[in-house]
Amino acid sequence: MKAIGSTARVEQIPTHIAGFDALAVGGLPLHRTALVMGTAGSGKTVFAAQFLVEGVRQSNEPGVFVTLEESPQDIRHNMLSLGWDIVAMEADAQWAFVDGSASLGDEDVLIGEYDLGGLLSRIQGAVARIGAKRVVVDAIGALAIRMGNVGRIRTELFRISRALNNMLVTSIMTSEQSSDYGEVGRSEAEEFVVDSVIVLRNALEVELRRRTLEILKMRGEPHRRGEFPFVITNGKGVEVVPLSAIALEHKSSLVR
Amino acid sequence: MKAIGSTARVEQIPTHIAGFDALAVGGLPLHRTALVMGTAGSGKTVFAAQFLVEGVRQSNEPGVFVTLEESPQDIRHNMLSLGWDIVAMEADAQWAFVDGSASLGDEDVLIGEYDLGGLLSRIQGAVARIGAKRVVVDAIGALAIRMGNVGRIRTELFRISRALNNMLVTSIMTSEQSSDYGEVGRSEAEEFVVDSVIVLRNALEVELRRRTLEILKMRGEPHRRGEFPFVITNGKGVEVVPLSAIALEHKSSLVR
Amino acid sequence: MKAIGSTARVEQIPTHIAGFDALAVGGLPLHRTALVMGTAGSGKTVFAAQFLVEGVRQSNEPGVFVTLEESPQDIRHNMLSLGWDIVAMEADAQWAFVDGSASLGDEDVLIGEYDLGGLLSRIQGAVARIGAKRVVVDAIGALAIRMGNVGRIRTELFRISRALNNMLVTSIMTSEQSSDYGEVGRSEAEEFVVDSVIVLRNALEVELRRRTLEILKMRGEPHRRGEFPFVITNGKGVEVVPLSAIALEHKSSLVR
Amino acid sequence: MKAIGSTARVEQIPTHIAGFDALAVGGLPLHRTALVMGTAGSGKTVFAAQFLVEGVRQSNEPGVFVTLEESPQDIRHNMLSLGWDIVAMEADAQWAFVDGSASLGDEDVLIGEYDLGGLLSRIQGAVARIGAKRVVVDAIGALAIRMGNVGRIRTELFRISRALNNMLVTSIMTSEQSSDYGEVGRSEAEEFVVDSVIVLRNALEVELRRRTLEILKMRGEPHRRGEFPFVITNGKGVEVVPLSAIALEHKSSLVR
Amino acid sequence: MKAIGSTARVEQIPTHIAGFDALAVGGLPLHRTALVMGTAGSGKTVFAAQFLVEGVRQSNEPGVFVTLEESPQDIRHNMLSLGWDIVAMEADAQWAFVDGSASLGDEDVLIGEYDLGGLLSRIQGAVARIGAKRVVVDAIGALAIRMGNVGRIRTELFRISRALNNMLVTSIMTSEQSSDYGEVGRSEAEEFVVDSVIVLRNALEVELRRRTLEILKMRGEPHRRGEFPFVITNGKGVEVVPLSAIALEHKSSLVR
């Protein structure tokens, strides 16, 4: 059994994502890992990148973006349309990529042989190099597929999450879901491994798509509960629709 | 066949969780194991920890918290926001952690090789050391994943449950569910192994989440049946919403 | 081909469970095995034990209770709250337990190696010793899990059922279901093996639980069909809600 | 390729089951095999036995009843409550049992080793002995479980069906279904193998059970389509509810 | 890469099935294979046989009927009730059977060993012998079961379809479905392999069955879309219910 450590109140850091910190009653828990889940195109990558971008811009905290399937170049391109000049941030050593996608194109990387330890070392190296305070891992689905069984995935996610927490960074991992309102990530049970779960939905309602964000859980923290609409716009990224305090009171309430 | 033992009425101990003992018509059966089931963030850990906290505070009964995935340090942090100073209780030998999570981070613990006997001995040791009357095991999902087949899980849960009962403690085990209203824990059938089942739900109803608690079964005991709303609040933890006796009569009734 | 035997009308014995014999138009078929199916906490064990208790009390027929997972001591305790003093009945040689649960706690009983023949001999022995006329086997789920494949379970259930019938006792076996209104016991198909099937339900209807009992089939017998509400109360156990003959006529009707 | 045979119109024989022959516009196709499908207690065995009983009583055609799980003695008992004295018919060599259930109680019959050829010879023998014109095989579920894979079951059912047709008898096979309105026998696809399919339903509709009969298909024959209510009563067995021609016209119509 | 061939407009041949050619805006694509899917008794065999019968009667085109489970004799019998004298057509060398069912009754044909090449040669032989222009393969379910895995079935269907097209005949293959409105043939994905898909439904709507026909796809062809009611009647077979052009305009419209 470990020695009993200090017992300070769980601290939170603001994400500075418009409207989100109000829902989270402060932001994300410090030095913890939050999971952002959603279907294809629900906004996981935009949300996660924005967490880093706003960290650089508003909190002066460098960030590391670990990409497991898309290339860093794709991410750079895609984010530019949102007005985020990642290349400039990289040049300022405020942003670093860890390219975990490379091996995916290689024919000789077999399932079950993924070198997680190597990836963690590279993340550790990038964090140390730029003094990162925030890390994003996007997206764990590609990782899960390279491992054979469910039990191992849960164990590995737990291990990644612990390792990130030990680097004293606050992190976001993203995870792909096959439907907006089905069971939450059930086959992998990844929602049980982390301290916080944020669900992004892009649901079809009679021919129209509607985006909502929900904080499903945040261990040790009060937070607003239920679904809140958000938009993704040119130049701004994710904005949770601002509701007046009264409207909020009507639609939802502080966690109980 | 064993000798025929004594036949005293099943005794119950109060949990002192606000509102719960009224539903359970007394509390949890003495020296038995209750299962608390729920989805991610439904409040399983809060409920279970509160069972120990109130045991210390109101019944002067020391408690042992067995954590199978989160670290004791995480639990300490998370519970502080609810106003529970676990470190102080540990210092008074009123609370002890058994850290079953340690091995989860190790790469070399293979599925199917979990040493359940060792865990039970460590629990027994902690119980003896502080004279514990209450034990929590949070959460068995991580355990289940480390074992290969369903039959073995049911057998092992039964074994844990028996071992705890033989230590003459009253226990709570928590179990993860993938949906709020799906079939109850069907793949593992753990709800058949224990004497009492409590279900915590955190269901999405048109954009809002609503928490309810239900005593699904309590062998040999009358109890209120059906779902009752509850809240989790800063400084108080779980509170089952107090309904006047009349309202209760209207909404539900004593077990029949 | 066997010799053609006698062809007397199928006899029935009263269960003396309040309200049930009226639904069954006489009771359970003599020297046959009925299956009682239900979810966790639906009342299977109470119903089955009550069949033995009332046999002792009202028909002076000794009974054997075979428990496959709970210990006899647990059953004794749980039934006491219902006002049934099983210890006294055991002392009078009116009740005997066969403890099929013992081996469940043992680490060395492997799946697929369960000694069904041994269990049947022990049941036979207990039946002979107290001159039992009624037998309960509670619950076959634990048994099923110890066998590998579905085909074998069906075959074994059939074998148990035949063996019990050959001991010239009237029996109840209980079986766990994962949902109240899902397909009836489909994976094991146990409902096809026995002559009578009784389903106990404990369904959630907008926050409230409601208990109902249904005789799903009774080969060679007329019986009332459809669901009938019942309660479990302190000191009385299962009581099928008494409806006046007129109300019954309205809600249901004799089997057609 | 076989020689081209005679091309007479498909003949039908009356079942004499009350109301059924009107739905079937004549009865069952001569020297063919019809499949009667239904859930537990839906009336498969009663319907099939009645086909033989009425054959003896009204057409003076002897019948062979092949039972694959229940013992002949059970069938005799169960049918007596319906007023059918099978023992008397056996004595008159109007009825013969083939007991395919015997081996089921034997521990040493392994799955996959069922001797179908032997069973067919015994059926052939019984048919020859009493000059049977009608055969019932009740129920194929037990058979299916003794064979390992779906492909083999389809092949074997086809083989049984052909063998029966070649004995120049008109036959009914019964088959167990797990739900009343689910997909029709999908895993085994037995409904594609036979020429006629009759579905018996015993559906729960708001606490009440309701029996209906439907001719799902009858190759080469016109027949009434849709569900028709029926009852099972003491002394009469299955009776399809008699509707006036006008009412029938309203509810259904001749096959189109 | 093959040489670039001729590029004439896709030709169609009339089926002469009443009402169908209007929906198909001409008929079936020449020298292509259409798939007719449906549940048991939905009318697949009648539709397919009628395609050959009308070919003989109205276009003077001989046809080959490949039967994979029923015997030719069964088909002859069943079709007679519809007024089609197949024996006469066989005598005129206008119709030929290829009996692919024979081996099904043989115990020694193992799954996975079906000799598809041999079957194709026999079809080729029959086509050559009578100068057939139309071929029916009824039904591929029996074939699929004799092959082990899904991938292989798709490949084989494709191979059969190509082989038939190369014989310069226009063909129909029938395929069994387990439900009327479930996913279209999903496990085998046979609907992707062929150029045209016709779905026959026999859906239960509040106790009544209702037959509809739909052209789900027809590559390179305009066709009416949506479901159209049809009947099967004595002496006429399938008739798609004739709707006036105006009514059609209202209910559906030319493919867009």
Added chain:
Amino acid sequence: MKAIGSTARVEQIPTHIAGFDALAVGGLPLHRTALVMGTAGSGKTVFAAQFLVEGVRQSNEPGVFVTLEESPQDIRHNMLSLGWDIVAMEADAQWAFVDGSASLGDEDVLIGEYDLGGLLSRIQGAVARIGAKRVVVDAIGALAIRMGNVGRIRTELFRISRALNNMLVTSIMTSEQSSDYGEVGRSEAEEFVVDSVIVLRNALEVELRRRTLEILKMRGEPHRRGEFPFVITNGKGVEVVPLSAIALEHKSSLVR
């Protein structure tokens, strides 16, 4: 880690498919791969071919059509009915086929042995030969079936997609779905691998089929969201129904 490249705004190329480019706010992202998903007959092949046809006609960009199951000759025939003379374009070296279907008819191509590298080289060769700017791969379902496990498919699709992007062409891959509104391509998770996903639906609504097109995601791009009706007509192919700006405003709105 790769060197940091240029960071120009994501460029788009017009598809010139009527109405589509307005939804996509410009067209498809340059040198990226879009996935077009849909059920059988939903219009995937027409849409993909039209992308090449309009590229030739309106942008003077040659195109390569890779067909994995249908023969080039079939495609040529089918497209002719839409007014597209592919043979003429082939003669002008504006269009080239890569025939990946050939091996499908061969009995000796085993599952799991598909030579993806060889296919990519042939595509590369065709692209180089005619200076293609657009590529279509139709359809990946046949490919997926030739590979054993899901993990490998995701990896291979990613590899094809990368290879196409590296050839500096803009591509469309089509993928078969088993239902219109079920989970999006869940078993293969192909929707997560690509940058853009377009879903074509052909849904049955009370007897009628209705075609809609939806841009499910487009990484790094604003686009209209939700379903838009389209038609396929003789001589024009796919046309997304033109809505006035006002109607559009009402039904949908620019991506947010």
